[in-house]
Each structure stands twice: as structure tokens, then as C-alpha cells.
Amino acid sequence: MERKMITILYLLTVLFFILSASYKLKYLKRMQKVKDKKVSLIIPARNEEDNIEEIINSALAQNYKKENYEIIIVNDRSEDKTQEIIEKYEEKSENLKLINIKNKSDLLSGKQNALDIGIKKAKGEIILITDADCILNKNWIKTIIRCFYSENIGLVVGKTEITEEKRKNILYKIQVMVHTILLEFAQVPIMFGFYTSGMGNNLAFLRSGYFKIGGFEGLGDSILDDEILVRGFARSGYKIAAAFTKNATIQTKPMKTWKNMLKQHKRWIVGSLNIFTPSGLLALLFYFVNLYSIVLIFTNTYxxxxxxxxxxxxxxxxxxxxxxxxxIFDKILLSFLATFYLFFVETLALVNPRTKWKNEKYKLKRKQGEM
Structure with a gap:
């Protein structure tokens, strides 16, 4: 009986990924019919002196009319040279604007507060958000905008990949696989109208829709801005689209240490710790599946x-x-480590839900989903 249940689970998983492979074809023709729109790209930044130039350069190099998009970088009390670097670009770039935050918000996490301030200052019809440690494809804006082919589409989920590294150690490979899995689990539910989450560094949504759903303050507490935005737009009657084509893909840099990777993965899990949401139920299911798998080592080795x-x-x-x-060695090793690593990170998130963004601690205070 147990073997049949596990077999069924894996068959369903395979079907899940087959469906995801067919998702792109559904939207390609529709995307070609959308005209350019006025957009605002919001980039929150805190202590990003090592990354900020790359994201700015890739944002300025977009294959999109300069008069149709603005770049707003929100500097969240950086303690390094982030502000100084941005100011140099602002002086010579007509469509780049710097906003400096002086005080920490009592209601929102650092990133959400930065995004909220940027959105309120934005002039574009559509808001795009990404992170300061990302690199944009030159056709990113054009591709994402074309996903708004229908008036009832309020939010578009984009694709994120780990940047190529010369040294592909096991730490790097784990992060690549985790991102691949997250993208699959974000894409397929959208096909059937179940909106779970996306990638917080590759999202686009209607500015008017953001205020209609009450902004971050009206959505409740979550470390994951992508999850509460997706759920908020879906609850308000908007449709969610996914842009997982090559041109809609952006690159994000991998964590360089095991400690930082663990913190990142813990933060993602903490953000989904609500059993009344699809992602929360999924996280809970995986927790017990992993726990059961560990028990099998001692009770049913086969x-x-x-x-x-x-x-x-x-x-x-x-x-x-x-x-x-x-x-082959990597695949065998990851097959064995996956159960133990996921169970360990999930346990950490349950025992200590306090997490950090850019070295500042945050903990869920308000109930997710409150309006």
C-alpha cells in the first residue's frame, strides 16, 4: 500500500512537470498583440555596492523606448557606497530616479516598505519589480509587458535563473535545482487558476490594482512579497499570467556560503507558513512527507x-x-540529501520564524491575508 501511494505521488509529479512544459505555447500568440505601455521599474536596495552597477546597466540597456519607462531605485538606509554609486548614474540618466529612505517602517518589512514607497512615487501604468543583485535580459520589459494581453490580467509572474558560475560546486548546484523546482511549482497552478506564488525579483502588476488591493499594508504580514501580491490580486478578481520564456528570464546571483543559502531558504519557508494558503499547505505536506521518509530508513529500507x-x-x-x-554522482548525492536538507530547513522555520533581510531581523506580526 505504501509503495502504491509513493508511486502515485511521483506519477502525479511527473504529470505536473509535463503540463508546465506546455504552458508557454498557450500565450505566445497572444503576447504578440500587446502595445508598449508606460512602466515603472522599482528596485529596492540596501548595502548593494557590489551589485548595484550591474542591475542599473542592464536596466538602462533595455530594448524599450526610454520615454516609456522609468527606473526608480529605493535606497533603504544603506551603510556602504550604494547611494553614492546610484547618484552618479542618476546625474547622467534621464529616466533613473533615486529615493532615499531615512526611517524604518513599523508595519512593513524593509523590502516591502521600499517597494511601497517606490510604487507610490511611480508614474507608470504597470509596475515591474526586481532585486539589486539581479541582471536583466535586454528584452525583459518588452516581453513582460506583452503578457498583459487582457484587461483582466493584473499580475505577471516572471522567471528567474541562477547566473552561470565557472566554479560549479555542490552549493551552486543545489541553488540551481531549488530555483528550477520553485519555478515549476509557480507555473503549473496558474494554468488551472490556482495562484500560489512567484519570484519576488521578477514580477509585474497594474499600479491601479496595487492600490485597489490595499498595498502591502492591506495584504497582511508575510516575508514573501511575491506570495501576498499574487494572492491579493487573485482575491480581487484579477487573473495571473506567467512569463517563462527566455526573454522574460532574469539572472540572480547565488549565495556564496552554506550559511547564507540556509538563511535564504529558511526565509522563503517562513514566508509561506500559513496553512490557509496553497503554498502553506504545500509546505506542510512536504514537511510530513520528508519526516515520513526519514522514518522509513529505520522501518522500511526498501x-x-x-x-x-x-x-x-x-x-x-x-x-x-x-x-x-x-x-551521476551529483544526482545520487542530491537525491539522498534532499529529504534531510528540506526537513532541517522546514524545522528551523517552524521553531524560529524570525528571519533577516539585509541583516535586519523581521518576524511575522500580522495575520496573513487580513484585509
């Missing part, structure tokens, strides 16, 4: 090995679909 085989096949599929960077 069934545990059967699960490892399923994990191996899934990782192999995702690797082939993604960057194709894993060798």
Missing part, C-alpha cells in the same frame, strides 16, 4: 530506497530541462 529512486528520476528530469550541470 521503500526508502524506492523513494530515493523517484527523487533521482525527478532530479534528472529537472536537470535536463534546466542547466544540465549535474553528473
Amino acid at each position: 521503500l526508502f530506497l524506492f523513494k530515493l529512486l523517484g527523487d533521482y528520476l525527478l532530479i534528472n528530469y529537472l536537470d535536463k530541462k534546466g542547466k544540465n550541470i549535474l553528473n
Whole structure:
């Protein structure tokens, strides 16, 4: 009976990813009919002196009319040379604007407060948001905007990949696989009208819709700005679209240490800790599945090995679909580590939900979903 249940689970997972592969075709023709719109790109930044120039350069190099988009960088009390670097670009760029935050918000997390301030100052019909450690494809804005092919589409979820690294160690490979999995689980539910989350560094939405749903203050508390935005727009009757084509993809830099990767993954899980949301239920399901898998080591070794085989096949599929960077040893190692790593991170998130953004601590204070 247990073997049948696990077999069914993996068959459903395979079907899940097959459906995701067909999603792109549905929207390609519709995307070609959308005209350019006035847009505002919001980039929150805190202590980003090592990254800020790359994101600015890629934002200024967009294949989009300069008069149709503005770049707003919100500097959240940086303690390094971030502000100084941005000011140099602002002096010579007509469509780039710097906003400096002086005080910490009592209601919103650092990133959400920065985004909220930027959105309120924006002039564009559509808001695009990304992070300061990302690099944009030159056709990113044009591609994302074309996903607003219908008046009832309020938000578009984009795709994010880890940047290519010369040194592809196991730390790098884990992050690549995690991003691949997250994208798949964001894409397929949208096909069936179930809106869970997206990638917080690649989102676009109607500015008018943001105020209609009450902004971040009206959406309740969550560390994950993408999740509450997606749910907020969906609850208000807007449709959500996904832009997972090559030109809609942006690059994000990987964490350089195990400690930072662990903090990042914990923050993502903490943000979804609400059993009354799809992502919360999914996180809870995976927690008990991983716990059960660990118990199998001591109670049913053969069934545990059967699960490892399923994990191996899934990782192999995702690797082939993604960057194709894993060798056989990597796949075997990740198949074994996945259960233990996920269970460990999920346990940390449950025991200590306090998390950090740019070295500032935050903890959920308000109930998610309150309006």
C-alpha cells in the first residue's frame, strides 16, 4: 500500500512537470498583440555596492523606448557606497530616479516598505519589480509587458535563473535545482487558476490594482512579497499570467556560503507558513512527507530506497530541462540529501520564524491575508 501511494505521488509529479512544459505555447500568440505601455521599474536596495552597477546597466540597456519607462531605485538606509554609486548614474540618466529612505517602517518589512514607497512615487501604468543583485535580459520589459494581453490580467509572474558560475560546486548546484523546482511549482497552478506564488525579483502588476488591493499594508504580514501580491490580486478578481520564456528570464546571483543559502531558504519557508494558503499547505505536506521518509530508513529500507529512486528520476528530469550541470554522482548525492536538507530547513522555520533581510531581523506580526 505504501509503495502504491509513493508511486502515485511521483506519477502525479511527473504529470505536473509535463503540463508546465506546455504552458508557454498557450500565450505566445497572444503576447504578440500587446502595445508598449508606460512602466515603472522599482528596485529596492540596501548595502548593494557590489551589485548595484550591474542591475542599473542592464536596466538602462533595455530594448524599450526610454520615454516609456522609468527606473526608480529605493535606497533603504544603506551603510556602504550604494547611494553614492546610484547618484552618479542618476546625474547622467534621464529616466533613473533615486529615493532615499531615512526611517524604518513599523508595519512593513524593509523590502516591502521600499517597494511601497517606490510604487507610490511611480508614474507608470504597470509596475515591474526586481532585486539589486539581479541582471536583466535586454528584452525583459518588452516581453513582460506583452503578457498583459487582457484587461483582466493584473499580475505577471516572471522567471528567474541562477547566473552561470565557472566554479560549479555542490552549493551552486543545489541553488540551481531549488530555483528550477520553485519555478515549476509557480507555473503549473496558474494554468488551472490556482495562484500560489512567484519570484519576488521578477514580477509585474497594474499600479491601479496595487492600490485597489490595499498595498502591502492591506495584504497582511508575510516575508514573501511575491506570495501576498499574487494572492491579493487573485482575491480581487484579477487573473495571473506567467512569463517563462527566455526573454522574460532574469539572472540572480547565488549565495556564496552554506550559511547564507540556509538563511535564504529558511526565509522563503517562513514566508509561506500559513496553512490557509496553497503554498502553506504545500509546505506542510512536504514537511510530513520528508519526516515520513526519514522514518522509513529505520522501518522500511526498501521503500526508502524506492523513494530515493523517484527523487533521482525527478532530479534528472529537472536537470535536463534546466542547466544540465549535474553528473551521476551529483544526482545520487542530491537525491539522498534532499529529504534531510528540506526537513532541517522546514524545522528551523517552524521553531524560529524570525528571519533577516539585509541583516535586519523581521518576524511575522500580522495575520496573513487580513484585509
